[in-house]
Amino acid sequence: MGWFLEGLNSSVGKKFIMAVTGICLIFFLVIHLINNLTLYGGPDLFDTVVLNLDSIKPLVRVAEVILLVVFVLHIVYGTYLWYENKKARPVKYKINASSKNSDIYSRTTFVTGSIIFIFLVIHLRTFWFAFNFGNPLTDLHHYFQFTADTFQNPIYSFFYIIAMVLLGYHLNHGFQSAFQTFGWNNKKYFSFIQKLGTIYALIMAIGFASIPIYFLFFYGGN
Numbered sequence: 452m453g454w455f456l457e458g459l460n461s462s463v464g465k466k467f468i469m470a471v472t473g474i475c476l477i478f479f480l481v482i483h484l485i486n487n488l489t490l491y492g493g494p495d496l497f498d499t500v501v502l503n504l505d506s507i508k509p510l511v512r513v514a515e516v517i518l519l520v521v522f523v524l525h526i527v528y529g530t531y532l533w534y535e536n537k538k539a540r541p542v543k544y545k546i547n548a549s550s551k552n553s554d555i556y557s558r559t560t561f562v563t564g565s566i567i568f569i570f571l572v573i574h575l576r577t578f579w580f581a582f583n584f585g586n587p588l589t590d591l592h593h594y595f596q597f598t599a600d601t602f603q604n605p606i607y608s609f610f611y612i613i614a615m616v617l618l619g620y621h622l623n624h625g626f627q628s629a630f631q632t633f634g635w636n637n638k639k640y641f642s643f644i645q646k647l648g649t650i651y652a653l654i655m656a657i658g659f660a661s662i663p664i665y666f667l668f669f670y671g672g673n
């Protein structure tokens with residue numbers, strides 16, 4: 452067991468945890484986006500989807516606990532790696548262009564990650580809390596209406612849109628970084644992975660941001 456924990460605490464072990472948890476979150480976001488896109492089907496479809504998920508609550512709870520562990524590991528190890536990186540490079544001496552680039556990348560990934568964390572806290576407080584612990588609308592199973600009303604607030608919606616741009620940036624770098632950790636940095640495959648990562652990041656950023664944009668500017672119904 453000691454050797455296992457030691458391995459996880461090594462620099463490679465930490466990067467490996469970041470990559471594995473990152474890939475899990477990449478999958479979660481695909482499912483979450485598909486789920487959210489049912490909002491475009493109107494109140495009946497979205498409310499039915501939420502109610503169906505409610506009918507398998509124990510399973511959803513298990514998935515949420517796994518998700519929580521994955522998020523916590525990703526955030527804790529990400530912060531740890533950023534801190535070690537910062538400690539190792541006090542920026543007092545000249546560094547070459549490529550290490551400078553990777554430094555900028557790891558720093559901006561930490562900054563975008565931190566803002567996404569703040570987004571997540573606000574997001575869960577608004578949606579997960581209301582959907583699970585009640586609100587005048589969600590108690591009546593008017594989940595769609597609750598979502599539409601929430602995004603009528605321009606400040607809230609603009610915060611989401613900005614957070615989704617940063618999420619796209621974070622995912623674009625995170626995607627290729629995870630595959631690099633798994634050793635897929637062969638030139639031929641890596642340019643494919645890079646393109647795939649960019650396409651994935653764009654779909655996620657545009658897909659999620661489209662929801663506040665739709666409710667703020669295009670949704671007229673009540």
Ligand code: HEM
Pocket residue numbers: 483487501504515518567571574575578579582583598611618659660662663
């Ligand atoms: C416009 C974009 C988004 C909308 C409309 C949205 C909507 C929702 C809703 C309605 C819930 C509550 C589901 C329930 O408890 O039944 C939820 C939960 C959650 N959301 Fe989002 N979400 C969005 C973006 C995101 C993003 C970008 C992330 C991650 C970075 C995220 C992470 C989560 C997590 C972790 C949960 C709790 C687990 C779950 O219930 O699935 N969401 N979201």
